[in-house]
Amino acid sequence: xxxxxxxxxxxxxxxxxxxxRADGYHLLDSLAVFGPAADLLTATPxxxxxxxxxxxxxxxLQAEPDNLVLRxxxxxxxxxxxxxxxALTLRKHLPVASGxxxxxxDAAAALRLLNRMWGAGLDDAALRALAAPLGADxxxxxxxxxxxxxxVGELVSPGPRLPPCGxxxxxxxxxxxxxxxxxxRAPGFSxxxxxxxxxxxxxxxxxxxxxxTNDLEAPARALCPEVGEVLAALTxxxxxLLARMSGSGATCFALFATPAEAHAAEGLLPAQWWRSGGxxxxxxxxxxxxxxxxxx
Ligand SMILES: C[C@](O)(CO)[C@H](O)COP(=O)(O)OP(=O)(O)OC[C@H]1O[C@@H](n2ccc(N)nc2=O)[C@H](O)[C@@H]1O
Ligand SMILES: Nc1ncnc2c1ncn2[C@@H]1O[C@H](COP(=O)(O)OP(=O)(O)OP(=O)(O)O)[C@@H](O)[C@H]1O
Numbered sequence: 001x002x003x004x005x006x007x008x009x010x011x012x013x014x015x016x017x018x019x020x021r022a023d024g025y026h027l028l029d030s031l032a033v034f035g036p037a038a039d040l041l042t043a044t045p046x047x048x049x050x051x052x053x054x055x056x057x058x059x060x061l062q063a064e065p066d067n068l069v070l071r072x073x074x075x076x077x078x079x080x081x082x083x084x085x086x087a088l089t090l091r092k093h094l095p096v097a098s099g100x101x102x103x104x105x106d107a108a109a110a111l112r113l114l115n116r117m118w119g120a121g122l123d124d125a126a127l128r129a130l131a132a133p134l135g136a137d138x139x140x141x142x143x144x145x146x147x148x149x150x151x152v153g154e155l156v157s158p159g160p161r162l163p164p165c166g167x168x169x170x171x172x173x174x175x176x177x178x179x180x181x182x183x184x185r186a187p188g189f190s191x192x193x194x195x196x197x198x199x200x201x202x203x204x205x206x207x208x209x210x211x212x213t214n215d216l217e218a219p220a221r222a223l224c225p226e227v228g229e230v231l232a233a234l235t236x237x238x239x240x241l242l243a244r245m246s247g248s249g250a251t252c253f254a255l256f257a258t259p260a261e262a263h264a265a266e267g268l269l270p271a272q273w274w275r276s277g278g279x280x281x282x283x284x285x286x287x288x289x290x291x292x293x294x295x296x
Pocket of ligand 2: 097099247
């Protein structure tokens with residue numbers, strides 16, 4: 001018996017840094033969506049706990065002493081009172097340290113997968129509580145559906161109802177460490193965003209998002225000039241409604257009216273950049289074409 005779970009990319013449609021806790025962690029306000037690319041985690045029964053890494057970005061993680069997937073597995077086993085037994089394989093399609101929460105998505109996929117495999121019976125809220133100590137992005141990745149993130153990432157609530165739209169992700173191949181980007185930020189904070197209950201279409205969503213920001217974009221551009229090049233290329237694409245960086249970068253995204261437009265735009269960008277265009281994870285119109293892409 002092999003079980004599998006997709007670990008879709010997390011994309012921050014906006015990211016306001018609203019404050020700072022005494023421990024140095026930043027308070028955030030963000031709208032996270034998922035897709036169109038994903039890692040894939042599979043599990044088969046085994047005597048112990050093991051992880052094999054495959055896929056285009058698997059080699060980049062070979063030297064990691066403690067992959068987030070294994071940390072998530074051990075945390076779940078401890079909470080469920082079971083021995084951690086599974087042979088896991090992670091097919092890594094998402095670039096590492098790239099602002100789309102790849103490691104966080106993998107950790108959340110491990111919690112979902114092993115919760116099923118071990119019959120642990122934890123609900124989403126219990127999984128989110130286990131997720132928070134693993135990383136600020138892990139709680140929102142537990143459901144991997146569009147959501148507002150607040151606090152340092154542990155407060156997850158429903159966001160506006162989203163219209164059909166397309167999303168294109170582009171990474172220039174330069175890893176960016178999240179702590180360095182937070183450190184390079186200019187002083188000061190943004191206000192919490194005011195969001196509607198729903199957006200009627202992608203153009204209305206893009207128009208509202210254009211009034212918001214990713215507060216980590218300027219420091220990331222200063223550390224990694226390629227971010228500016230990617231944003232300029234995305235802005236110039238036909239049909240692009242909004243171009244912005246996700247998370248702490250360097251991956252940037254463009255919003256389109258349809259998944260097909262987002263997918264077609266991949267071919268208009270330099271082939272040495274990692275690109276993935278399609279629909280949002282969990283939406284009926286999400287597309288299944290790209291390697292690692294997921295849909296329903
Ligand atoms: C920037 C985002 O990608 C937005 O979704 C996330 O907040 C980052 O999530 P993540 O990579 O899971 O972050 P973690 O692994 O928990 O933290 C990495 C580092 O980022 C900084 N960090 C992260 C999250 C947060 N709310 N405030 C921070 O200051 C801290 O220096 C921390 O040591
Ligand atoms: N399964 C994993 N996939 C990716 N990175 C992992 C994994 N396990 C541990 N890591 C470590 O986590 C670091 C951050 O990786 P990740 O790809 O999640 O960053 P990110 O996309 O910038 O995340 P975020 O958007 O949450 O800031 C990597 O540099 C690596 O050292």
